[in-house]
Amino acid sequence: MVLSAENFVAWNDFPKGLLKVLLMEKDESSALETKSKLEEMDYKVSLYHNEEDAMEAVSKQVDNFHVAIVEVTSSDHCGSFKILEIAQDLPTIVISNVQCLNTMMKCIALGAAEFLQKPLSEDKLRSIWQHAVHKAFNAKSLKLIKDQNNPETTEKDEDEAATVTDRLSAPSTPQLEQGGRFQPDEEFQETTNCSALPCSSSCLHSADNSQSDSDGQRKKKLLPNSSSLNGARNRRKKIKVDWTAELHRRFVQAVEQLGAEQAIPSKILQLMQVEGLTRHNVASHLQKYRMQKRHVLPKDEDRNPIMAYPSPFHPHSAQMYPVWGHPSYHGVQIWGTPTRGLWHPPTQTWPWKSYPLVADAWGCPVRVQYAMSSPRSVMGSGLEVGGERNEEVIDRAVREAMSKPWLPLPLGLKPPSTDAVLAELHRVGIAGTPFTDRRP
DNA sequence: GCGCAAATAT
């Protein structure tokens, strides 16, 4: 997701003038010149003269650099490529005397933020801070991208696959590596022409071509930022929202706060205050929510009104029935209101998971639902809000249930069994109830 | 911008 103007938030603690730059340039005098230029611009520069040291610094995160500037030379650029691979999270600018298009592209493809031709002017160096900012905001928005480790979900539009290499009449179908970096293959190297440099495939050690689909299903992927190169607008596939329990809770809370008439996507979205969520996402979810309610309510009204809670007497009462319901209990879904309890068929898939639990507020054995965030979902982690430990959730739900017995029970808390109620009544001296005879 | 229904993804 790209940040929009509306959700741009100023980066208040941007380290102005203190951006830490890793500089890897072999030639000492040239390196010192670059270093001094950078320092004049208030960058804090750590200079390395060989790839090994630079890589060690990057991998050990010795200085938590904001930006790296690494030199690629015609003699040996393998090491520099390696840095690009290692410094996946570090905006890396390649500087070079080399004018080989293939090398330039390779660097960009491997994740270089920029390829600067030497000699370096001050103007070229001055703006490197932007890469740090870009990365920071990008990282922020990336939290919202679901399943980023699965390149197939990152891009799918075959039409979009008119990549840089296509433009250069390379017939290859480059693959997007994890984290969005392009993993070149031999084909790429062979077909892009390079007059200045010998291009050894050994430089690209980590390319695992065995993973390319052999069934011809190999997906074409965009190079990062290729849109800016091929002029195509960046219409990447929309990201699927992971409606975690917490997100849904916010949604329901907003819906209920607004009331039936006012609960429209835009207002719900406004109330939810979840970064990255779109009106469309909400509208879609609302549609589903309403459909559930519609399907579920008639069934529910058929039920014996005395049975305020679903299936406490049901032989399968251990089964959990998550519900589109009440927002009052954070992280724990609760049964619908006593008069119009909401019930869900258990066949549905829900973002909750049932776990057995010891006992409830009433001393009855119950199961409790734990909010389950999908581990593969970056989207989920980005949208999850107000993370609360399960124990806290349970404790709070139990406390609330005990203090407000008139409210419906949180899902997971079972109402007292009839036997328990009767025993309790008996204990306090009440022999029976009008319902005693109606027990199943 | 809304809501429904078709299309698409998982």
Place this chain on the structure above:
DNA sequence: TATATTTGCG
């Protein structure tokens, strides 16, 4: 295949 989510359209 079923169902969840997105997309298209009135």
